[in-house]
Amino acid sequence: MLNIQSFSYHTHTNFSDGRNSLEDMVQRAKQIGFTEMGVSDHLIVHKNMKQDVSWPLLKDVNARHVYNDDFKSILEKYKRHCDEIRRVSKQENFKLYVGFEVDYFPYDGWEEELKWFISQLDIDYLHTGNHFFCEEGFEHIINMTFFKQVCPDTSRYAEYVRRHFETMKRAVESKLFKFLAHIDYVRRYGDDVCGVDEYMLEKIQVLDALQKNDVALEISTKGLRKIGDFYPSAPILQAAAKRNLTVVISDDAHKPEELGMDFDKAEDIIKKYGFNKRLKF
Ligand SMILES: [Zn+2]
Ligand SMILES: [Zn+2]
Structure with a gap:
């Protein structure tokens, strides 16, 4: 496991x-020689979540509880989760960090509510990861999983994708996040939505924001499992290396079983592009 x-x-x-309990994840982390782990379950709150045109489709998905429309009502649940992570960390004598993967929604008041929410919790970090398309003004959203079903008008794809990268840029500029997850995750919905070489201008703006705000870029092996390529794709990695971004x-x-998966391949990517700064808590 060296290197x-x-x-x-x-x-x-x-x-x-996630499919398993925290204990299951920790057992596996220990087994594969992890020295520590950050637990970053989703924190997805948008005031109009239930007005999302794809909301009815979510009822068949086991994860509906992941999507919320109000910070206050979920506070106690999240507090208990944070406590649980601290408890398991002690019990298992294994370093765990309490984090959340946050979908950033830049409508008026959202960021203040998020800040209030996290001030109530005992957390170590947040990272951002965006799974929604936003309408203009960010007041209404569409879950990307169901995007093609609810938005058959392909002529509108470009505006959603541009706004998606704009959202990421704003998230990075908020300085609330330690790293940006799966920058081009949108590729999993097909080349007609966002091809590898498309929207480079928007992607570069996100990279520039990462550089300026000293936020790390995630190299995710999840892409290998979903689309046979890393998130980010080669052109983004190249542009990120040029900016000497911190990566993780x-x-x-x-x-x-997904813990640490394909990390050897990701290390090869880090070497290949010459990244020399890595996020480590
Ligand atoms: Zn995730
Ligand atoms: Zn994600």
Whole structure:
């Protein structure tokens, strides 16, 4: 395991949409020689979540509880989760960081509410990861999973994708996040939505924001499992290396066997592009 990153700061448990308990994840982390782990279940709150045109489609998905429309009503649940992570860390004598993967929504008042929410919790970090398209003004959203079903008008794809990268840029500029997860995750919805070489201008703006605000870029092996390529793709990695960005490898594990998966390949990517700064808590 020498020379391979021995931790992941982007992991999920069954508190959000992960398949297993925190204990299961920790057992596996220990087994594969991880020295520490960040637990970053989803924190997704948008005031109009239930007005999302794809909301009715979510009822068949086991993870509906992941999506919320109010910070206050979920506070106690999140507090208990944070306590649980501290408890398991002690019980297992294994360093765990309490984090959340946050979908950033730049409508008026949202960021203040998020700041209030996290001030109530005992957390170590947040990272951002965006899974929604936003309408103009960011007051209404569409879950990307169902995007094509609810938005058959392909002529509108470009505006959603541009706004998606704009959202990421704003998230990075907020300085609330330690790293940006799966920058071009949108590729999983097909080349007609966002091809590898498309929207480079928007992607570069996100990279510039990462550089300026000293926020790390995630190199996610989850892409290998979903689309056979890393998030980010080669053109983004190249542009990121040119800016000497800080990087961190993640597995975005939703089950124990995904922990540390393909980290050797990610290390090869780091060497290939010459990244020399890595996020480490
Ligand atoms: Zn994500
Ligand atoms: Zn994730």
